[in-house]
Amino acid sequence: MRIEQVESGFFKTNTYLVSDEHSNQALLIDPGGDWRKIRAMIQKAQAKVAAIVLTHAHYDHANRVQEAKALTGAPLLVHRDDAPRLQKISPLMLAARWRPHLAPPPDRLLDEGDMIEIGALHFEVIHTPGHSPGGICLRYKKTIFTGDTLFAGSIGRTDLKGGSWPALKASIEDKLFILSDDIHLYPGHGPKTTIERERKYNIFVKLSPAQMDELMFGIKAKEKSKEREGE
């Protein structure tokens, strides 16, 4: 297995190209950001992209799907719970006056436990909702692409539409942290890491819902519980 990566766009999204050296087939993960950089990576690798998969349907991971499909002819795969948001223009995009590059409809809907076969590489779909309802991680042996579920020393936002901190915490603790220490993680933003490092040092995963509220919205956990009592 060979992994190529480019980091591009305003949100510094990681796009990965994972190739099977024997069959020369490849999986393109999260084509979002600067198309020229992504295209250069694909062309340089000289592999045949057999599928395009999104770890989730946020715009910064999906806005170059149109171009990627046109270049490679590969099908688009996305989890069923994120598929409906692919063709939606968010108010944020309009406010920022971005010219939206909407993704085409998916060719295959993914579910927990599905396999994506790229030559000899068989990627397992791990459904990890929380950052978005249809967020997934993709696992092949000791390598996992985590999207915006888990970063080196951080986690994906849960204040966006469809986000949930209890759901994300459960996804990380019950589906990723149960795996072996020596698994390498390739996140949707920032540098790569390992299960061991995140389990030991990622303080965000340890936060309770009340502590997360305090951190994100400045609501003191105590005040909030008083509010609740007063209701």
Ligand SMILES: [Zn+2]
């Ligand atoms: Zn995201």
Ligand SMILES: [Zn+2]
């Ligand atoms: Zn992202």
